[in-house]
Amino acid sequence: MSQAGAETNVEAGLDGAAGLNEPTVGDFLQLMKPRVMSLVVLTAMTGIVAAPGNIHPLLGAIAILCIAVGAGASGALNMWYDADIDAKMQRTAARPIPRGRVTGDEALAFGVFLSFASVLMLGLLVDWLAGALLAFTIGFYIFVYTMWLKRRTPQNIVIGGAAGAFPPIVGWAAAGGGISIESVLMFLIIFVWTPPHFWALALYRSRDYERVGVPMLPVVAGPEETRRQILIYSVILVPLAVAPYFIGLGGFVYLVTSVILGAGFLYYAVRCRSITEGREGDTAAKQLFGFSILYLFALFGVLLAEHTVWRLLA
Amino acid sequence: MTGVQGVKDSKPREGLDAAERDRRQRMRSIAIAVVLVMMVVVFYLATIVRLGSNVLNRSL
Numbered sequence: 034m035s036q037a038g039a040e041t042n043v044e045a046g047l048d049g050a051a052g053l054n055e056p057t058v059g060d061f062l063q064l065m066k067p068r069v070m071s072l073v074v075l076t077a078m079t080g081i082v083a084a085p086g087n088i089h090p091l092l093g094a095i096a097i098l099c100i101a102v103g104a105g106a107s108g109a110l111n112m113w114y115d116a117d118i119d120a121k122m123q124r125t126a127a128r129p130i131p132r133g134r135v136t137g138d139e140a141l142a143f144g145v146f147l148s149f150a151s152v153l154m155l156g157l158l159v160d161w162l163a164g165a166l167l168a169f170t171i172g173f174y175i176f177v178y179t180m181w182l183k184r185r186t187p188q189n190i191v192i193g194g195a196a197g198a199f200p201p202i203v204g205w206a207a208a209g210g211g212i213s214i215e216s217v218l219m220f221l222i223i224f225v226w227t228p229p230h231f232w233a234l235a236l237y238r239s240r241d242y243e244r245v246g247v248p249m250l251p252v253v254a255g256p257e258e259t260r261r262q263i264l265i266y267s268v269i270l271v272p273l274a275v276a277p278y279f280i281g282l283g284g285f286v287y288l289v290t291s292v293i294l295g296a297g298f299l300y301y302a303v304r305c306r307s308i309t310e311g312r313e314g315d316t317a318a319k320q321l322f323g324f325s326i327l328y329l330f331a332l333f334g335v336l337l338a339e340h341t342v343w344r345l346l347a
Numbered sequence: 348m349t350g351v352q353g354v355k356d357s358k359p360r361e362g363l364d365a366a367e368r369d370r371r372q373r374m375r376s377i378a379i380a381v382v383l384v385m386m387v388v389v390f391y392l393a394t395i396v397r398l399g400s401n402v403l404n405r406s407l
Contacts, residue, residue, distance in 0.1 A: 054363055055363055055367070055368045055371040055372065056371070056375070057371050057374065057375075058374050058375055058378045061375075061378075089396050091392055091393065091396050092393060092396060092397075095389060095393055098389075154386075154389075158389070158390070158393040158397070159393075
């Protein structure tokens with residue numbers, strides 16, 4: 034979206050929406066945050082394939098669908114609740130509610146329906162523990178993160194990040210593996226990855242957050258402290274991401290990938306810590322943000338590929 | 348309703364001609380129909396999968 038367009042939306046805010054348009058199917062899909070869903074699908078699928086036991090492929094596909102829809106429901110409810118601040122932030126001003134393409138009521142109804150549908154379908158058709166974990170995940174994201182923490186504490190995404198880390202646990206449970214050390218380790222990797230990922234974004238979007246009063250770490254503690262915290266979490270994350278190899282969850286390819294990409298992650302985190310001024314500082318934060326996405330996709334992609342191959346060869 | 352965040356839901360839907368509005372409504376209706384049919388199929392297939400060979404094991 035162009036800068037000018039974003040500014041216009043920011044200025045317009047909710048009141049300035051030029052009449053509500055008839056929403057398209059695409060508007061509702063956009064409410065589900067499809068890019069976030071793609072990561073959820075990958076991590077949930079990894080949990081399902083890596084879990085012991087043999088889930089029927091159809092039930093596995095249904096589980097992935099339900100988890101993805103549950104994540105989409107969380108996205109829609111998040112957009113419903115945050116519509117007021119989304120309208121004033123450049124990054125989110127083009128979302129369907131601030132643009133006046135979908136009403137708050139429609140987003141709420143859509144999110145609530147999808148939440149119940151995804152949880153009930155997962156429970157009825159696949160596994161009730163998985164269904165309960167999905168319900169907990171949606172509830173945690175909406176009630177704990179969105180409604181409680183996000184506007185109150187700079188630790189919002191540290192604690193709230195748990196919601197985004199749950200999909201592999203839900204997937205593992207859906208495959209009949211219950212809750213185990215392996216699925217908890219996958220949870221921890223995403224959980225520790227989330228703060229450096231979001232704080233890198235917040236570093237170059239801090240004015241947005243400041244404008245709407247969301248106490249992200251760069252707004253409250255300043256960019257210097259944020260860069261320091263990013264480095265600390267990165268140092269914890271990299272060995273944690275190598276650990277699946279040592280408990281038999283990942284194979285040799287995973288070990289090599291996690292070590293090489295871990296070195297890359299640390300490189301970008303150190304760079305982000307050391308280049309602090311002006312446009313170059315923003316660029317360093319953007320590079321870390323971009324690399325963090327690649328990092329997590331690659332880790333879980335390799336885990337998924339390894340387990341798929343192992344299953345085919347077994 | 349004025350939502351939790353003050354979203355004005357009662358605004359009239361403007362700015363579209365009737366044909367475009369009808370087209371969008373039709374597309375939404377089709378999407379809902381497709382989702383409902385898919386749900387029926389998914390429930391049917393999942394039931395068959397879960398019952399497995401027991402589906403044939405009943406008294407006539």
